[in-house]
Amino acid sequence: MVASTPAERPEPDGSDVDSTLPTVSETSPTxxxxxxxxxxxxxxxxxxxxxxxxxxxxxxxxxxxxxxxxxxxxxxxxxxxxxxxxxxxxxxxxxxxxxxxxxxxxxxxxxxxxxxxxxxxxxxxxxxxxxxxxxxxxxxxxxxxxxxxxxxxxxxxxxxxxxxxxxxxLAGRPPVLRSGCRVGDVVAVAGRLGWSAAGLALFGAGIDALPDVLAAHCVPSPPYEQGPIAAAAGATAMADVSDGLVADLNTLAHASGVGIDIRSTDLVVDPELLQAADLVGEHALGWVLGGGEDHALVASFVSRDDVPQGWTVIGVVIEGDGVTVDGASAPNAGGWDSFQR
Amino acid sequence: MVASTPAERPEPDGSDVDSTLPTVSETSPTxxxxxxxxxxxxxxxxxxxxxxxxxxxxxxxxxxxxxxxxxxxxxxxxxxxxxxxxxxxxxxxxxxxxxxxxxxxxxxxxxxxxxxxxxxxxxxxxxxxxxxxxxxxxxxxxxxxxxxxxxxxxxxxxxxxxxxxxxxxLAGRPPVLRSGCRVGDVVAVAGRLGWSAAGLALFGAGIDALPDVLAAHCVPSPPYEQGPIAAAAGATAMADVSDGLVADLNTLAHASGVGIDIRSTDLVVDPELLQAADLVGEHALGWVLGGGEDHALVASFVSRDDVPQGWTVIGVVIEGDGVTVDGASAPNAGGWDSFQR
Incomplete structure (x- = not known):
């Protein structure tokens, strides 16, 4: 597993790697x-x-x-x-x-x-x-x-x-908070996971391949319409994946006072991510579990029957606290801190 | 008249004069x-x-x-x-x-x-x-x-x-736009004018006097409650004075397709501003007319009888365009441009 970061990597001394003036062409006025x-x-x-x-x-x-x-x-x-x-x-x-x-x-x-x-x-x-x-x-x-x-x-x-x-x-619906997970709920995801982290890894390695993956790092594709759809379907809790799947599920688990177990075999690892992983020598599943900034949506539902089309069930709400993957303690559980990386 | 600027003066080359890290005490963690x-x-x-x-x-x-x-x-x-x-x-x-x-x-x-x-x-x-x-x-x-x-x-x-x-x-009221001035309306102001510019002049000259004026530059005192009061009293147009009295009245005049004439003798020049002007060798009326960032409110009303308590009538809406002071072309009419000063 890699410790993917959901933002551009700053230099180790905290300085910015790209603090130069933006330039495009010498013919553009300022x-x-x-x-x-x-x-x-x-x-x-x-x-x-x-x-x-x-x-x-x-x-x-x-x-x-x-x-x-x-x-x-x-x-x-x-x-x-x-x-x-x-x-x-x-x-x-x-x-x-x-x-x-x-x-x-x-x-x-x-x-x-x-x-x-x-x-x-x-x-x-x-x-x-x-x-x-x-x-x-x-x-x-x-x-x-x-x-x-x-x-x-x-x-x-x-x-x-x-x-x-x-x-x-909200069109009259109650807001879907992070604190609504209940033991027995299923956990599902809509949207892409790991793409932004894979793109970041390619950029970081200076590999100019897989343009869709590179573009996914620059522009996320949140499944906006799935938010209201999930709410209308009775989602009990929801968040967007900005810091990483495990990290953001951790905020749901913590806010709800429960645990969440993910089944790794239910996670979709897109073929493009496997290709990127081969190119940079990292693990695609690490990006899916730990990579942020794709702004997928994760939500819990009372039962599998409530999960709308466009969502993939990836786990279940259990007693306990924090997030496990296949019953074992999850990596990358710390989450993104703007000042720690 | 001085060309007061509503923001801190940057160095002539555009660099910031205060780009150092904020510091308070060596005992505070970061x-x-x-x-x-x-x-x-x-x-x-x-x-x-x-x-x-x-x-x-x-x-x-x-x-x-x-x-x-x-x-x-x-x-x-x-x-x-x-x-x-x-x-x-x-x-x-x-x-x-x-x-x-x-x-x-x-x-x-x-x-x-x-x-x-x-x-x-x-x-x-x-x-x-x-x-x-x-x-x-x-x-x-x-x-x-x-x-x-x-x-x-x-x-x-x-x-x-x-x-x-x-x-x-808005509590059910219509919004008070900049475009509502009509010829014959009176123009009034609520809140302080010129204080921030006076404080900036003192800071710029390194004069550590008149603490209330210095503080007024650091913290404006917008008359928040007068906004809804003016609206309820039927204000026909309103803006806050962020760029300077003449500059912001110009936006009202331009948006409304009218002219505005200010009577300088109706402008309140607070005694503290006269003291500050003496100290730095500038003109207090210049600060009142041209200084921004005090976030006073200016508004037009159909008649003097509509003007609520807490407001001072300073002029009248006339045919034409732009702002005049005592019938003559106004200084500082250009307004604040974030990239020109």
């Missing part, structure tokens, strides 16, 4: 040349707002319709050299990843994303081809997840920083 | 020593949540009650060395400023802040005395503005970056 308001205009003009947007970008704040009477809200920050590298990812991929990370959190509550707010910090010498790529990526992923970007902020910073807040709609 | 989850625990444990918080920090996302059926949402990012300096401001002051900046935007729509989401990026060597101070400041200002912090994110970054999203409640 954000300081065209100015803040022109950049914002390029990011917002002509974009299609969701039906729930009452007031979009341009005023002091946005106004979003919330028919449910409750709104799901979550926020995430991505930092250049820490959560993405502009020498590995295109600006468009970074934008997509930023939306996916917050959108997956909304889905993991059983909700549908309705609105996003995006703050971008970047150096003044950032080419507008980079900010254009980022905003195109943001809007592309929003088109996948649902909702629209209703507001944001643009500031000057030393490295590229993106902060995304996502709002979501 | 965030990397105690870890992400311990820092988050210290930021959230025992804090009082608003009545509207259905699910607070700790799950994939928060859930907030929205009785109105619409939610106001806005986001702002603050960057060390750009929007605050840890050699001028205490961490607690930085936290308060971060909340105030977004909370004032909610008030400027005529709404009451109900919930905040806060993302913090900081270097691994940041002392927890700094993160504790920041989070104490966040919660202190939330107690002033109303609402509570319902979620957030903590990541590693090269410089301290804080991103705050604020949600707000």
């Amino acid at each position: 954000v300081s040349e065209i100015g803040e308001f022109a950049v914002i205009d390029r990011a917002t003009r002509g974009r299609v707002q969701a039906e729930t947007t009452i007031v979009g970008p341009g005023d002091d704040a946005a106004l979003v319709a919330v028919a449910d009477g409750r709104v799901v809200a979550t926020t995430d920050m991505l930092v250049q050299g820490r959560h993405f590298r502009l020498d590995w990812s295109t600006p468009e991929q970074v934008g997509r990843k930023a939306i996916a990370q917050s959108g997956a959190d909304v889905a993991a509550m059983g909700a549908r994303p309705t609105a996003y707010l995006v703050s971008l910090g970047c150096p003044p010498a950032t080419p507008i081809a980079v900010t254009d790529g980022l905003t195109d990526g943001l809007w592309l992923e929003v088109a996948v997840s649902g909702g629209s970007i209703v507001g944001g902020d643009l500031v000057q910073s030393g490295q590229v920083v993106i902060s995304v807040t996502a709002l979501g709609d | 965030v990397s020593e105690i870890g992400e989850f311990a820092v988050i625990d210290r930021a959230t444990r025992g804090r009082v949540q608003a009545e509207t918080t259905i699910v607070g920090p700790g799950d994939d996302a928060a859930l907030v009650a929205v009785a109105d059926g619409r939610v106001v949402a806005t986001t702002d990012m603050l960057v060390q060395g750009r929007h605050f300096r840890l050699d001028w401001s205490t961490p607690e002051q930085v936290g308060r400023k971060a909340i105030a900046q977004s909370g004032a935007d909610v008030a400027a729509m005529g709404a009451r802040p109900t919930a905040y989401l806060v993302s913090l990026g900081c270097p691994p060597a940041t002392p927890i005395a700094v993160t504790d101070g920041l989070t104490d400041g966040l919660w202190l200002e939330v107690a002033v503005s109303g609402g509570s912090i319902v979620g957030g994110d903590l990541v590693q970054s090269g410089q301290v970056v804080i991103s705050v999203t604020a949600l707000g409640d």
Whole structure:
């Protein structure tokens, strides 16, 4: 098993490996040349707002319709050299990843994303081809997840920083919390596992093969629609896999006061992962169990009959605490700590 | 007139003047020593949540009650060395400023802040005395503005970056937009003008006097409650003064397709500003007209009789475009551009 990390590997001394200014082409003007308001205009003009947007970008704040009477809200920050590298990812991929990370959190509550707010910090010498790529990526992923970007902020910073807040709609359902697992529930997963970690391993080894795996590291594919589907099917608990399958199941187990046993033979190890593992000399199952950032969804259901199409049963809720794999203590149980790796 | 800037002055080459690691005392452990989850625990444990918080920090996302059926949402990012300096401001002051900046935007729509989401990026060597101070400041200002912090994110970054999203409640009223000024309306202001710019001038000159003015630069005092009061009184347009009085009135004038004439004799120039102006050899009225970051509120009303207590009439909406002072072209009309200064 490998100790995969869900983010880009920083240098051992904590410095960033990619703290250089973003560059694209020498012909692109910079954000300081065209100015803040022109950049914002390029990011917002002509974009299609969701039906729930009452007031979009341009005023002091946005106004979003919330028919449910409750709104799901979550926020995430991505930092250049820490959560993405502009020498590995295109600006468009970074934008997509930023939306996916917050959108997956909304889905993991059983909700549908309705609105996003995006703050971008970047150096003044950032080419507008980079900010254009980022905003195109943001809007592309929003088109996948649902909702629209209703507001944001643009500031000057030393490295590229993106902060995304996502709002979501539960459509009258109760939120699906992490604490709802009950002994006897089955545990299932929707979406890909291990792909981002496999891509990271390829990047780290400098192996330019398996483009789909490399792309999966740059842009996760959260199964957004499966969040509300699982909630409607009676999911008792749910989370998205941001830190790693074992680590995130551990948060469910801990919050619910139970144990979770995974059957390794029920885990899908995609053939692409086996090929990547061969190339870098690592174990694909380690990526599936320990790799984060794919933003798959894991959930528990009262019975196998409740598990909707698109989900794969991988284990069961048991008495105890923590996560076991085939009854044995699980590796990679520590989880991701932003300051420990 | 001075060309006051609403943010800390960066060096002419665009580099940050305060990009050093935050330090407090050599006895404070660092965030990397105690870890992400311990820092988050210290930021959230025992804090009082608003009545509207259905699910607070700790799950994939928060859930907030929205009785109105619409939610106001806005986001702002603050960057060390750009929007605050840890050699001028205490961490607690930085936290308060971060909340105030977004909370004032909610008030400027005529709404009451109900919930905040806060993302913090900081270097691994940041002392927890700094993160504790920041989070104490966040919660202190939330107690002033109303609402509570319902979620957030903590990541590693090269410089301290804080991103705050604020949600707000209009209590059934229409939002007060920037575009509602009509010819003949009176224009009024609530809250302080020029204080932040005066404090910046003192800091810039290295003058350690007038502590209230210095503090006003580090922590704005938005008149949160006047936003809903103005909305209830029928304000036709409203904004907060983040970039400077003339600059922000310009956005109202432009959005409304009108002109605004300010009477300089109606502007309150507080005696502390006159003292500060004497000390640094600048003009206090320049700070009042051009200084940003005090997050006062400016609004237009159909008639003087509509203007609520706590507001001072400073001008009138006229035909034309842009802002004039005593009928003459206004200085500092350009507004703040994050990448031009």
